[in-house]
Amino acid sequence: MEEPQEDDLLRERAFQRAGGLDLSGFALNVDDESSPEEDVQPEPEDIDAAIGDVYSPFGAPSADDGPSEDVVTGIAVEGERRLGQGLLVAMVVAYSALAAYVGTALPPQIAAPGLLILGIVGLWLGERWIPRPSMRLLGVTWVIISMKILYGFALDAHHWGWYDVLPDAGLGLGVTLLALVGLNVALAQRHDDDAIAAQATLILLLVGSAAGGLYGEFGVVVMIAFGTMVLHGMALLRGTGNLASLGIAASYLWVGVHALSDGWVVLGLHLVPLEDGLLTFLLMATITGMNAVMATRFAQHENWFSSALEALGVGRPGLWAVSVGLGMVGATLSVAANREDVGYALAQVALLLTAFSGSYLAVRGVAWPSLQAWVLWLPSVLTLALIPLVALEVNVGGWSVYALHAALMVVCTSVVILQNEANVSDHVLWVGSV
Known part of the structure; x- marks a missing residue:
């Protein structure tokens, strides 16, 4: 039977209405064109090597990855660690108390050999235990305690009058303490430990403060500058950021304490006040120059302070940031001591700002030749020019020399x-503004 003519007409119209061929049923290797937005690679995050990893108050909180070990193992490890620390603290306290009793309660004929025996035994235990990795911390602790006992023995000998046979008893004590500092440094090098070296550097600063009682303000200035040089020299010798950051923080703190002191006596140590404004400013300039160089040199190194701040949840700031921050605390003491002279205080702040601005830019990769004219040569000339200008009491248009x-x-x-x-x-903008 012949199909109606309308069916042919309908099929022709349906074919004409088709917009094209449906190729979905064919296996064709046709890749989808990627959109321009998908090809854009994210820009790498700019990491400030000077500031380090500091949690920004304007950023998103970091995700918590959760515990890396099971609860039972964590409790066992933490319990063992705390038990070891408790035993260590108990041994330190007991040994120190014994040494204090021997040095203060017994007569010199018994106390002197007793202190020497305690010190030598502690050094022997350190020599025995430090080579063992599991007992290294205990051995280092014994060495530090033993050196503390030997320092105390030298002070007791001065108290007993043993140095009175010398023409200058104070000088004899100072030479003995410096010799013990040398022994301390040698032990730090032998055992390759920063904590032992840190003890030597801190004792050296204490010797510098003690020099003030014998040689006055000038003796304090010379010894603090010398102690800072030794601190940084040891950091360069050992190549460690721990001593570099400690040197920056301790040097400023020591200057600030002496500048703020009003004849304080702390544990029998007379802190001679720094009353000569020009001498104090030159000391600050010298220390600031050394500290800025060290902060630049060791900006990428690990240090104790960054680890401590990371444990507190602040992040992990770089050595430059944490050293400069701690140093500013001590420098603020010096500024506060001279707050009545606004020009002098501003000169100290400007000195710190100039030195550490150049240090920061050097850490950020700016070529040093393009910086040295503005952060080294001109500031040096301006600072040295203070010596004759202050001596002549020059006043420019109502401005003091320090304000200018x-x-x-x-x-x-x-x-x-x-x-x-x-x-x-x-990072440095909002941290600096704080």
Whole structure:
């Protein structure tokens, strides 16, 4: 039977209405074109090597990965660690108490050999235990305690009058303490431990403070500068950021304490106040120059302070940031001691700002030749020019010499920052503003 003609007409119209061929049923290797948005790679995050990993208050909180070990293992490890620490503290306290009793309660004829025996036994235990990895911490602790006993023995000998046979008893005590510091440094090198070296450096600063009682303010200034040089020299010798950061923080703190002191006596140590403004400012300039160089040199190194801040949940700031931050605490004491002289206080702040601005830019990769004119040569000339100007009591248009120095140092800092503003990260801006 013949199909109606309308069916042919309908099929023709349906064919004409088709928009194209459906190729979905064919296996064709046709890759989808990627959109331009998908090809854009995320820009790498700019990590500030100077500031380090500091948690930003404006950023998203980091995700918690959860515990890396099971609860039972964690409790066992933590319990063993705390037990070991408790035993260590108990041994330290007991041994120190015994040494204190021998040195103070017994007559010199018995106390002197007793202290020497305690010190030698502790050093022997350190020699025996430090080579063992599991007992290294205990051995280092014994060495530190033994050196403390020997330092105390030297002070007791001075108290007993043993140095009175010398023409200068104070000088004899100082030489003995310096010899013990040398022994301390040698032990630190032998056992390759920063904690032992840190003890030597701190004792050296204490010797510097004690020198003030014998040689006055000038003796304190010379010994603090010398102690800072030894601190940084040991850091360079050992190549460790621990001593570098400790040197930066301790040197500023020591200057600040002496500047703020009003004849304080702490544990029998007379803290001679720094009353000569020019001498104190030159000491600050010398220490600031050394500290800025060390902060730049060891910016990428690990250090105790960064680890401690990480344990507190602050993040892991770099050595430059944590050292400069701790150093500013001590420097603030010096500024506070001279707060009545606004020009002098501003000159100290400008000195710190100029030195550490150049140090920061150097850490950020700015070439040193482009910085040294503004952060080294001009500030050095301006600082040395203070010596004759202060002696002549020059006053320029109602401005003191220190106020003029502060203004010129701020100009130097502004020029070098504006020339390299692309190298200044957001982290240092909001941290600095705080």
